[in-house]
Amino acid sequence: MTDLPWLTILMVVPLVGSLVVAILPSAETAKQTALGISLVTLALGVVAAAQFQTGSGEQFQLVEEHSWIPQFGVSYALGVDGIALTLILLALVLTPVCLLAAWNDLEGEAASGRRVQTYFALMLVLVTFMVGVFAATDVFLFYVFFEAMLIPVYFMIGSFGRGERRRYAAIKFLLYSLAGGLIMLAGVIYLYILGPRGDEGFLIDNLTGLGLDPTTERWLFISFFIALAVKAPMFPVHTWLPDAAEHAPAGTSVLLVGVLDKVGTFGMIALLLPLFPNASVWAAPVVCALAVISILYGAILAIGQEDLMRLVAYTSVSHFGFIVLGIFAFTATSTTGASFYMFNHGLSTGGLFLLGGMLAARGGGSQRIDDFTGLVKPTPMLAGFFLIVGLSALGLPGLSPFVSEFLVLVGSFGTQPSLTVLGTLGVVLAALYILWTVQRIFTGPVPDELADTPDLDIRERGVIAPLIAIMLVFGFYPEPALELVREPAQLTVAEVAQVPNAVVIASGDEGSAS
Secondary structure, three states: OOOOOHHHHHHHHHHHHHHHHHHOOOHHHHHHHHHHHHHHHHHHHHHHHHOOOOOOOOOOEEEEEEEEEHHHOEEEEEEEOHHHHHHHHHHHHHHHHHHHHOOOOOOOOHHHOOHHHHHHHHHHHHHHHHHHHHHEOEHHHHHHHHHHOHHHHHHHHHOOOOOOOHHHHHHHHHHHHHHHHHHHHHHHHHHHHHOOOOOOOOEHHHHOOOOOOHHHHHHHHHHHHHHHHHHOOOOOOOOHHHHHHHHOOHHHHHHHHHHHOHHHHHHHHHHHHHHOHHHHHHHHHHHHHHHHHHHHHHHHHHHOOOEHHHHHHHHHHHHHHHHHHHHHOOEHHHHHHHHHHHHHHHHHHHHHHHHHHHHHHHOOOOOEHHHOOOOOOOOHHHHHHHHHHHHHHOOOOOOHHHHHHHHHHHHHHOOOHHHHHHHHHHHHHHHHHHHHHHHHHHOOOOOHHHOOOOOOOHHHHHHHHHHHHHHHHHHHOOHHHHHHHHHHHHHHHHHHHOOOOOEEEOOOOOOEEO
16 A cells, blocks of 8 residues: 555545535535545545654655656655654644534525635645645645645635735735745745756755855755745744734634644755755854744734734744744754644644634624623533633643643753743743633623523534544653654754754754764
8 A cells, every 4th residue: 555646645635526516516515525525535644644654764755756847857756754744634634623613604605606615625725735735855846835825725815704804814915925935936946056957856855965155055045934934924024924814714724824834834844954954053043033032922912912813823923933943943852842843733723713713603703802701601611622722822731732842942942041941931921811811701700692602512512622632642642743753853953963063962862063
């Protein structure tokens, strides 16, 4: 079974499924079909993951490589390491959850056209692009998927979002992403010119270790970093995210922030550090400083938000700061933690967005925190789920986000002690914005207009329960996930360790400067 093109299968199944869903005459049938296809894709993803062998020493597994545009050196080249596989599985897990969460989002709109079919089809198309971007081992192919993801998300926000400013939010998201992507494209082309060229000139393996002169390497690093920082999102190129999160459907926000934004931090590990190790070491002090600013800035702004979805968006700016700090601290422990953090952030923040959508549905579409109070009495299940997911976002021991956050902070302290101590304040601020939000929404007297608010139904419980279950499992036993991401994290740090004067901790307990 290892000879099967598993990664291509994981892209083709949802893509073909999206075409089927788009042409189905019944909206209800389209929803059921989309959910079924997402579950089949998830099952195939689990089977593919079973073929992956940890500790094999191979950089990529499940490899596929075919000539695509040989005149320009572009290959259809796919392969995954443990980090990419983890993020693909995250995308496949969240997709059926988001489809189920969106079941009634367009209720009553079937008569106005084929909006239900279109929305669910766009979600499946997005799955194809998400798998592709994490699996691409050709830099140009990575760029193609990197930009292609913008198309379904633009329509999912602009056409299916909430509020009068949804089109503004969609255009802002698109312009920010396109601007960053075009800068990266210039870097991609110039990197190819400097490389060996030929039929496979864009393969990551062929572009690694080129021995670029320092100035050129730094400019190439900047061209890639800007695009990845926009996607991440990092301060100060993050401002598109709160607007997108405020106006996007909850399921779209989950996939946007929970998975798509990980392309930014994943690209830092998979592209920036291997392709530009010298420039990465040169830029690390500034990048780590920006990461800590993101941690504190995102947390402080989250505290002051009145819109629940904007609050969750700013918490993500803060959490992404931890991830970037872990990556550019250049220790095996911090990079392992950052890789695991990407997975856990998708679960915890995804859960908050979904619960925010459920609250809004009960509040007549309002997302204002002040419009809710005392809901623990009429909706104890909703209150309990929100508390658990909220506690995961602030890093409560026993839930998997704690493991990754702890590894990032412990690992980063070895090379960036001052910035790590400062970044730890983000943990304190997280407790403030999460617990205060829980207090405002769920405690206190119940207003008459909220006294009959319905609690979560079976479908809604089925949306949130799997996310909490995964966080509990990996909270008490994280080793299977850590085993997947540990080896590629160590390999990445080992490449940076070859840079002269780089301060690197290449294993969990040893430091070295080379």
